[in-house]
Amino acid sequence: MTQQIRVALFGTGRIGQVHAMSLAMLEEATLAWVCDPFIEGAKRTAAEYGGRVSDDPDEVFASGEVDAIIVASPTATHVDLIEKSIDAGIPVLCEKPIDLEITRVDALRAKAAATDIPIVLGFNKRFDRHFVELRRRVGADEIGALEQLIITSRDPGEPPAAYLPQSGGIFRDMTIHDLDMARYFIPDIVEVSAQGANVFSDAIRQAGDFDSTVVTLRGSKDELITIFNSRHSAFGYDQRIEAFGSAGLLHVSNKNDNLVRHWGARSVEGIAPYQNFFLERYAEAYRLEVAEFLRAVRGLPYRNSGFEDGRAALILANAAEESARSGTSIAVDLS
Amino acid sequence: MTQQIRVALFGTGRIGQVHAMSLAMLEEATLAWVCDPFIEGAKRTAAEYGGRVSDDPDEVFASGEVDAIIVASPTATHVDLIEKSIDAGIPVLCEKPIDLEITRVDALRAKAAATDIPIVLGFNKRFDRHFVELRRRVGADEIGALEQLIITSRDPGEPPAAYLPQSGGIFRDMTIHDLDMARYFIPDIVEVSAQGANVFSDAIRQAGDFDSTVVTLRGSKDELITIFNSRHSAFGYDQRIEAFGSAGLLHVSNKNDNLVRHWGARSVEGIAPYQNFFLERYAEAYRLEVAEFLRAVRGLPYRNSGFEDGRAALILANAAEESARSGTSIAVDLS
Amino acid sequence: MTQQIRVALFGTGRIGQVHAMSLAMLEEATLAWVCDPFIEGAKRTAAEYGGRVSDDPDEVFASGEVDAIIVASPTATHVDLIEKSIDAGIPVLCEKPIDLEITRVDALRAKAAATDIPIVLGFNKRFDRHFVELRRRVGADEIGALEQLIITSRDPGEPPAAYLPQSGGIFRDMTIHDLDMARYFIPDIVEVSAQGANVFSDAIRQAGDFDSTVVTLRGSKDELITIFNSRHSAFGYDQRIEAFGSAGLLHVSNKNDNLVRHWGARSVEGIAPYQNFFLERYAEAYRLEVAEFLRAVRGLPYRNSGFEDGRAALILANAAEESARSGTSIAVDLS
């Protein structure tokens, strides 16, 4: 086998851990650097998965020992780290969103377009085998022309109150994944309409955010895509997609860990609630996402979302926010 | 048993036939009059189900031999026939919509409010045992507070082109049933947002109507209700409701006539497509609707939709049309 | 319409009531006589469904006012009533079994074969639309050659202890229905093997009967048919058939009255337990069975089980009993 790809990981929070774990399972890569201003986090991660430790990104870039960058640090640092990666000519996988401000994204856009290095976004759902197969079958014309797409995405429970102010709001924090999924099926979106509601969480209301939303997108061929989000779900992580076409329908239901069904005096055919949360539900997808990024690093064809996908998702999330606040549909131009 | 209720049926089209058949199954009522300006239709219906024949509503009202009215004639005649029923003091079941013009409905409103006779609307889905049970379980607090309601309603195929101009458009013709269902769960709606699309039918496009729509309503407690409509469905009549609450979810899936599932080399667990269309899917509901109306005629408590429900559904349909055309959410006041 | 068929009903217990109700729904027949030595039962039934009352079968046969006989009286009376029907030249529908003794059945066999009148057996499951469709699809070669057939049949609860001694035992009382179903798919059975067990009921054990059984039949083409029976089922009446063939599998699952499924914190996708018992589960089948018998009475083609089917089911039930007691497979010859 060729030499291992030396990866630098920025950020050692929850999603940083996920990527470190994925790297550990992939023989073709090694964790070379772990960088976090919270140096204890970096040390802990390096202790488990290997790599040198730093609290200074410049030290990492200056080392000359990095073949690939994974950015899992707070959103505000993303643009800088992508820019440094471009400048250093090192492929980078950056978590969503690129930034909360479209102006900062646009400022980087020309540079991102001009570089040869892969800049990929951390939209893991594109690597879920069920959604991949759903899209393949839509593409294979099993249901004719795609007319309506319905994405249901509900989290088991609301995020910590402390996280809310920095989340960027439900559309940029949570819906953004589903907006990218919408574009996975129908890339060219021309209009966004959204409703936000506050039905259960005082903390979310006080943060000025919504706890429940419905977003309807219009594709350039007049397809209608609807996304249901809720910040809680009593029965576990709820992740479904329905694709309705002129010749039929394809549906991905929730995944249950165990096949046992129960018949009893009060209820029959019941199964255990769905897998806990995204770390479990998308464990394989996260691994495939990083593996695919490593293909990109090697110069092979890859299917990760790119910078333009990240920008598009942010534009759609911003439009959803604006629509939900204003009560009007927002025309968008992703080109 | 007490004396049979003498029913006069106005209109002998498809839905008129349904009601005639329901009456034939209900021992407590008899078809006394069949009235249709297309006298051959009236004669044919009377030949099968009994009753005197007329092409003149006034003759029917003047006969003094009518205890209950069922209005299944074209929409434009509804207001007049309801008014005549009020004047004659005869309970009336009228098909939806009351009228395509809210002004005509409002002109009748005070009179409808002032009368003692039951005026009920033909919203048959409220009598579907599955939806009734769904609502009962929502009411029994099985899923906590109702937060999101999702109604899917797709017809097997588009209506005849000739019908389109008089249909009043998809919102007033088709969505109106689902708008009433929304209010069956959440009566107090305060906002309507809608998207219309043209994805498959040239005839519908040429009629200036949409073939696919998504409507999102907001309840007074910030509940979000979404209705999916399509004028076609390759796999048959698609009628589902999902109720998402703070403590769980209840779902009514499509009904299949036959329990046989098939396992083969290319597909497993498949069943036969769903029942043909509303006449089959809601056969029992239509019967229960008329039976419940007969309770109303007898002065017993009843649960049919009333005049105000019919008016509310029309207001919501009109708002959906306006929203789909303007791209803005429409505030509504159903009081 | 032609003249109504005048039916005499013998026996007014539970199954007699079912047939009286079916007749009341069928316009082409009328209940002319209700005969039961327990005259109060006869009177009560006649009061509800019409007909003259008698406690003497001979009075009924002598009246000359009977076009069809339904025998729902105790098993011991069946042979006599069938014979009287043959002598009187009146078509007869008789509940299973013909008798508990094969010798009495065989004594009647030649006479039954010689008559022109329809003698049909009350095997209602042959009229269940789901099983009928399953058989049609097997016959339409959807699964190739039928190799294994698995019939599951569990009652909600054990019968009253007082009924057990006269039941003839589980094989002749309960399994017999499933044995006929087996022959509905594979008429020519050549071998019977059975196991009986006592796992829950002291009353059944004390009656010398089994509460749980497994019967395996062999068809003449070496097909294997297995029947699971239990006298109780905590989740309701359990009625399923699996047909495994060389090219696939067809399965009829249990029927649920209501389509609502529930998702909660402890269990998801659960539905309400199945319909109570055979009166509910097979309500339509009972009606169709009698309707089909009326076709027979009119001289039209019919598909009810006949005398030979009733004899075959009893032979199989007896063989099952013998096998369960002896621990050996029993060869049978149904010809």
Place this chain on the structure above:
Amino acid sequence: MTQQIRVALFGTGRIGQVHAMSLAMLEEATLAWVCDPFIEGAKRTAAEYGGRVSDDPDEVFASGEVDAIIVASPTATHVDLIEKSIDAGIPVLCEKPIDLEITRVDALRAKAAATDIPIVLGFNKRFDRHFVELRRRVGADEIGALEQLIITSRDPGEPPAAYLPQSGGIFRDMTIHDLDMARYFIPDIVEVSAQGANVFSDAIRQAGDFDSTVVTLRGSKDELITIFNSRHSAFGYDQRIEAFGSAGLLHVSNKNDNLVRHWGARSVEGIAPYQNFFLERYAEAYRLEVAEFLRAVRGLPYRNSGFEDGRAALILANAAEESARSGTSIAVDLS
């Protein structure tokens, strides 16, 4: 971490490959020896997974470099290799069956009982997470007393004709896995009844074997366990278990790789056929089986089947064969 366990693998056929792959995924073990008289097979396996190569078991045992043995060689070699393992004091995992002759098994029995080393059998289904969970829930009293157990096990296609003579027949080759599963739920079996049939395969018939079987076991508490086997299945590997108890039922259905369901004009709700065969269906179970054996090697508690389980399964398989040939139930004593 402690030192790696050095494993010697005997046999490099299909199942030998599976175990080699499992070892490769388990960090705590290393493949030290690969032994096969077909030396090319040994070399190929060692090239991929490591280890020294030999065609002589004695060389392996004499090397002193082995901590654990995995026996995946032909059945006829099992007893010798187990005996050598005992003599060498090295823990051994042996594929089923121990031997085709119970006399050879019994000859080894006292020695196996006297040794301290773990002797475990390759019954992989005991490590399937779904069956494990099913058994846990039965043990947790979710369905009361277990009364009927139904195991369905159908292979996608018949084995090569050349394999049939050495297979030992369907009961010792295929059913034996399900017999062990039966004992996983109900260890104490007292009676075996079996039917064999030839419905599709000339090759199997010519080999004097059955292609389809039904086996019914009786537990010491009168539980009835039924096993359905077929050597082919048009829709893929069919692996299900139904546990019926006094208070309910638990069921493990087949596992499908992908959650996508399809709705079309001719069939709705269908999914892709099940995973190919045991290597895919039980991939995880095989890994867990070896991992658990490594626990045994380390002296930790383990839950693999042992020598007595292997003997019991063979006794049951032999009894099934005898019953199927003789038409009588066979009493067994597993103590």
